[in-house]
Amino acid sequence: MAVSSLAGIDESAVVAQAREGDTTAFGELVRRYEGKIFRLAQHVTQNREDAEDVLQETFMKAYEHLDQFKGDSKFYTWIVRIAVNQALMKLRRRKTDKSVSLDETIDTGEDMVLREIAAWGEDPEQQFSREELGGVLDTAIQSLEPLYRSVFVLRDIEELSTEETAEALGLSVPAVKSRLLRARLQLREKLTRFFKRKGDDAFAYM
Amino acid sequence: MLTCKDFLSELSDYLDEAIDAGLRSKLERHITECPNCWVIADTTRKTIQIYKGMEPYPIPPDVESRLMKALEKKMAAKQK
Structure with a gap:
């Protein structure tokens, strides 16, 4: 792909050019979002190989179905949706991971962990x-169940709205x-285990 | 009177500033009186801030080059 001179150009203009078949414009969209999509894929799949597959499949599908992108949401939200679907599919396929149930019912709030x-x-x-900080944060996220993890990653790391995350x-x-x-x-x-003030313990405020 | 459980069930919306002023002032009154809930609200807010501040790692060059190759192949096939 040619080196892009489109950096800094408004996204909707780049998307429009990509839809006309301009591969350089599509390459620019890839460059803008590949890092975030790869991170999202790693967080959701917890597996680097799967994350790389998800990354490739996401942009392949986006390229293939670019004519279906109507521009009523942001391009980024649209590819995030593709990436999340691909990543969840990987999790479902990984049959050895018995913890993955995507329609489990979750008790909402009686036994919150405190x-x-x-x-x-x-x-x-x-x-x-x-x-070190990256390691602490990643390990904490990895320990969440997949659906909690996906919701947190989309809302608080990728900063999608509640509605976009739901969708x-x-x-x-x-x-x-x-x-x-x-x-x-x-x-x-x-994180409290790492960040609590020295000298404080769990019952300091009880 | 708001209980700790009531406070916790509103915590996310409180931190996201997605609640009306009336409920907000009730929640704020609760945390001035309840040190546990104050700590939970404060540390949960910091948790969210720390994650929001995480920069994506730069994509590894080998991963990027495989992505670009795969896409070029796909684009070439489509343009035939």
Whole structure:
């Protein structure tokens, strides 16, 4: 693909050119979003090989079906939806992963995880190097169940709206909200073990 | 009077600023009186902020070059 001179050009213009069959314009869209899509795929599949497949399949499908993109949502939201579908399909196919049930019913709120109640220091992330912090954050996310993980990744990392997340995952808005709350509280709990203020313990405020 | 359970069930919308002013002031009053809920709200807010601040890792060059090759092949096939 040719090196793009389209960097910085408004997205809808680039999408329009890509739809006309301009491969350089499509290449520019790939370059804008490949990093985020790869990260999303890694978070959802938790497997690098699957994530690479998802990345390729996402942009292949986007290229193939570009005429179906109507421009009523952002291009990014549209490809995120493709990527999430591909990634969830990978999870379903990986039969050895018995924890994957995408239509499980989840108890919403009676048993929220709140064992660690300890304040954090200011800027807790400053205590860690970038790599260490990345490791802590990734490990915490990996420990979430797939549907909690997907909701959290879309809402709080990729910053999709509740409605966009619901659409991408085929869930209702209340289901997205309850899973998001659970995911946030579980992550908070896990990160508290790393970030709590020295000298505080779980019962300091009880 | 709002209970801790009520507070927690609204926590996400509270942090996302997706609630009306009336409920907001009730929730805020609760956290001035309940140190546990204050800590949970504060650390949950920080949790979200830390994840939002995560930059995507640069895509590994080998992964990108395989992606570009696959796409070029696809584009060439479509243009025939």
